[in-house]
Amino acid sequence: MAAVAxxxxxxxxxxxEKLVAFPTVSRDSNLALIExxxxxxxxxxxxxxxxYDDERRKANLYATLGPKGIGxxxxxxxxxxxxxxxxxxxxxxFRVHEQDGKLYGRGTADMKGFxxxxxxxxxxxxxxxxxxxxxxxxxxxxxxxxKGVGRMIADLLKASVKPQSCIVGEPTLMRPVIxxxxxxxxxxxxxxxxxxxxxxxxxxxxxEAAAEAIAYLKSMARRHRDRGPYDQSxxxxxxxxxxxxIQGGIALNVVPAECVFEFELRYLPGDDPAALLAEFKHHxxxxxxxxxxxxxxxxxxxxxxxxxxxxxxxxxxxxxxxLAQELSGNHDSSKVSFGTDGSQFHAAGxxxxxxxxxxxxxAHKPNEFITIEQLQQCERFMRRLLERMQFRS
Numbered sequence: 001m002a003a004v005a006x007x008x009x010x011x012x013x014x015x016x017e018k019l020v021a022f023p024t025v026s027r028d029s030n031l032a033l034i035e036x037x038x039x040x041x042x043x044x045x046x047x048x049x050x051x052y053d054d055e056r057r058k059a060n061l062y063a064t065l066g067p068k069g070i071g072x073x074x075x076x077x078x079x080x081x082x083x084x085x086x087x088x089x090x091x092x093x094f095r096v097h098e099q100d101g102k103l104y105g106r107g108t109a110d111m112k113g114f115x116x117x118x119x120x121x122x123x124x125x126x127x128x129x130x131x132x133x134x135x136x137x138x139x140x141x142x143x144x145x146x147k148g149v150g151r152m153i154a155d156l157l158k159a160s161v162k163p164q165s166c167i168v169g170e171p172t173l174m175r176p177v178i179x180x181x182x183x184x185x186x187x188x189x190x191x192x193x194x195x196x197x198x199x200x201x202x203x204x205x206x207x208e209a210a211a212e213a214i215a216y217l218k219s220m221a222r223r224h225r226d227r228g229p230y231d232q233s234x235x236x237x238x239x240x241x242x243x244x245x246i247q248g249g250i251a252l253n254v255v256p257a258e259c260v261f262e263f264e265l266r267y268l269p270g271d272d273p274a275a276l277l278a279e280f281k282h283h284x285x286x287x288x289x290x291x292x293x294x295x296x297x298x299x300x301x302x303x304x305x306x307x308x309x310x311x312x313x314x315x316x317x318x319x320x321x322x323l324a325q326e327l328s329g330n331h332d333s334s335k336v337s338f339g340t341d342g343s344q345f346h347a348a349g350x351x352x353x354x355x356x357x358x359x360x361x362x363a364h365k366p367n368e369f370i371t372i373e374q375l376q377q378c379e380r381f382m383r384r385l386l387e388r389m390q391f392r393s
Contacts (some may be wrong), residue, residue, distance in 0.1 A: 003098035003261035016116035044126040060152035072133035075161040080144030087366035109358030114169025145307025169356030176324035182311035194257035203255035312343035
């Protein structure tokens with residue numbers, strides 16, 4: 001049976017509708033949404049800080065309500081969403097559609113639902129006699145490698161205003177998550193030598209060389225799947241290796257001179273991405289490139305790092321974990337395979353836990369949704385935090 005929305009959750013739904021209506025796909029600017037949120041929070045008396053990307057097309061927002069000074073709790077979320085192109089949606093993706101207790105729209109689960117609840121309850125935090133500050137931290141470019149949040153964190157450390165702890169509201173069904181895998185992403189450019197396909201042995205086929213390299217990445221992935229190392233606390237218990245993009249060639253009867261592919265490593269805490277990359281490079285240089293060089297000395301591979309996100313590994317007994325358990329009513333903790341901004345907060349000395357409404361199973365898919373019940377659970381979480389921050393420092 002679908003949950004019945006209370007008056008307060010109706011306010012969160014209305015806010016979610018406004019946030020989803022900003023089409024903040026990572027390739028585009030998020031400034032309109034950031035300015036909307038900034039005006040909302042400054043109207044409540046919040047102090048705000050902005051940090052921009054190099055082109056000043058995107059910004060992070062860090063807002064503080066309550067007493068001045070360091071410490072307090074940060075509620076962190078990313079403003080960007082993944083594209084909807086080439087996805088078959090049943091509804092308009094940037095307009096919330098409510099049906100059977102579910103709210104459909106791009107970003108409803110990942111992760112504007114959490115942000116909406118925080119913004120709707122912000123007036124109550126602003127009016128309350130808080131013993132510590134509440135911070136709302138919104139980032140850009142999380143979906144393309146968590147590239148934006150680092151500038152926010154650097155600004156906070158420089159200004160000596162970092163929070164005492166951080167809760168990242170990624171979709172976890174309101175269950176505290178204490179660890180996630182790291183991610184390293186790479187672009188590999190393969191240089192061949194073109195010729196007529198009737199004389200293929202006289203050229204260097206960049207696509208075939210790339211295919212050999214990708215096949216080796218797949219063999220590495222199978223090895224981790226079959227032999228580990230494992231951490232059964234994760235939803236995928238081993239390191240994964242994945243090739244997600246490839247392009248090359250101009251015509252079937254032309255030996256391709258170039259092929260480009262992108263791959264990623266999602267590694268367990270404690271696994272070494274540098275060692276995995278070194279293994280791949282060794283295979284390429286010793287077993288693939290020599291045959292290429294025999295035809296053309298200029299042929300070969302170039303590997304470019306695209307992004308790297310460290311793994312998050314917190315303790316089940318850490319104060320921020322216990323806080324999230326208390327607020328959520330879930331007294332266990334889990335680990336997940338997807339990455340978040342949380343690992344960068346944690347690496348900066350800000351203890352971090354992941355806990356937010358919605359399911360990651362809905363993320364990045366057509367007809368993404370969050371349930372009204374999940375928004376209600378998130379609201380209860382926030383109200384417990386509000387009560388706690390009035391009586392404990």
